[in-house]
Amino acid sequence: MIDLKTHYMGLTLKNPLVASSSPLTESVENLVRLEDAGIAAVVLPSLFEEQLTLESVTLDEDLWRGAQEFAEAVTYLPDLDNYNTNPDGYLELVRQAKRRLSVPVFASLNGSTPGGWIRYAREIEQAGADGLELNIYAIETDVHRSAEAVEDSYCDLVHKLKASVKLPIAVKMTPFFSSLPHIAKRFDRAGADALILFNRFYQPDFDIQNLEVIPRLTLSEPNELLLRLHWAAILFSRVRPDLAITGGVHSAEDVLKALMAGASVAMMASVLLKNGSRYVHRVLDDLTRWMSENEYDAIRQMQGSMSHRSVPNPAAFERGNYMKVLSSYALRLRQ
Numbered sequence: 001m002i003d004l005k006t007h008y009m010g011l012t013l014k015n016p017l018v019a020s021s022s023p024l025t026e027s028v029e030n031l032v033r034l035e036d037a038g039i040a041a042v043v044l045p046s047l048f049e050e051q052l053t054l055e056s057v058t059l060d061e062d063l064w065r066g067a068q069e070f071a072e073a074v075t076y077l078p079d080l081d082n083y084n085t086n087p088d089g090y091l092e093l094v095r096q097a098k099r100r101l102s103v104p105v106f107a108s109l110n111g112s113t114p115g116g117w118i119r120y121a122r123e124i125e126q127a128g129a130d131g132l133e134l135n136i137y138a139i140e141t142d143v144h145r146s147a148e149a150v151e152d153s154y155c156d157l158v159h160k161l162k163a164s165v166k167l168p169i170a171v172k173m174t175p176f177f178s179s180l181p182h183i184a185k186r187f188d189r190a191g192a193d194a195l196i197l198f199n200r201f202y203q204p205d206f207d208i209q210n211l212e213v214i215p216r217l218t219l220s221e222p223n224e225l226l227l228r229l230h231w232a233a234i235l236f237s238r239v240r241p242d243l244a245i246t247g248g249v250h251s252a253e254d255v256l257k258a259l260m261a262g263a264s265v266a267m268m269a270s271v272l273l274k275n276g277s278r279y280v281h282r283v284l285d286d287l288t289r290w291m292s293e294n295e296y297d298a299i300r301q302m303q304g305s306m307s308h309r310s311v312p313n314p315a316a317f318e319r320g321n322y323m324k325v326l327s328s329y330a331l332r333l334r335q
Contacts, residue, residue, distance in 0.1 A: 037278050
């Protein structure tokens with residue numbers, strides 16, 4: 001019997017497949033379908049920092065006060081009342097999900113500053129969530145703010161949340177830190193229970209005719225997995241938090257690669273949005289078949305097997321691989 005169990009954020013999951021935050025996880029009916037298909041845990045859609053701010057009316061009033069001087073200000077934020085749900089509705093979603101599901105339910109907060117987060121983290125904990133995903137997404141635009149100041153604010157946020165709740169906390173990271181291993185270690189010391197690699201950077205396009213910025217959301221592709229594998233392999237066994245890979249996980253092969261790099265779980269969203277909840281069945285069947293054919297009895301046998309743990313000089317190893325990749329392309333000139 002193939003043992004697919006894995007450990008993540010202090011919990012034992014029946015397999016390494018987690019449904020990450022997406023429109024597919026915003027209703028209890030969809031969550032039940034995912035569980036029936038075999039998913040091991042679910043992450044609810046993010047509750048945005050701006051939603052918490054708007055609830056206190058402060059941001060809304062500030063925007064309207066500035067409207068006469070700078071009319072575009074009111075268009076910067078979407079109508080967040082129509083996104084996902086309001087904060088009270090979000091807590092109810094957590095409660096309903098916990099009543100209907102037997103798999104772990106993780107809540108998600110999206111933002112970059114403490115604000116009202118501590119209050120809502122406590123309420124999410126009281127609603128019964130099994131863990132909290134801290135989705136840090138902030139584009140720094142202040143030329144006077146140093147990288148160290150940015151990192152300090154993130155780590156302070158994690159530290160304060162950990163001091164306020166007993167829930168395990170996962171930090172969903174960006175790949176754009178100058179020294180990613182260093183900030184990962186800082187999140188480790190701040191108390192993070194898991195690191196999620198990586199938050200996808202959604203980039204708007206330009207409409208050059210109307211001089212407008214156009215929001216453009218594209219679903220992930222399998223080639224995005226490579227960056228995640230690279231850093232999971234570097235971080236595995238060098239930091240205490242569990243590792244999760246999200247972005248580019250589309251098949252059982254992708255899940256296997258994530259595990260071999262050192263991840264405890266592989267998170268899926270785009271492929272489930274494309275193919276529906278039942279696609280989880282196919283991935284689990286393919287995963288079990290491959291393990292059987294290759295004589296693996298359990299997930300733990302492969303976890304980290306392709307990480308940097310066995311490399312004496314990781315920097316030289318990475319440099320060598322970089323050179324191999326560049327030299328691997330043979331230019332064929334047309335005659």
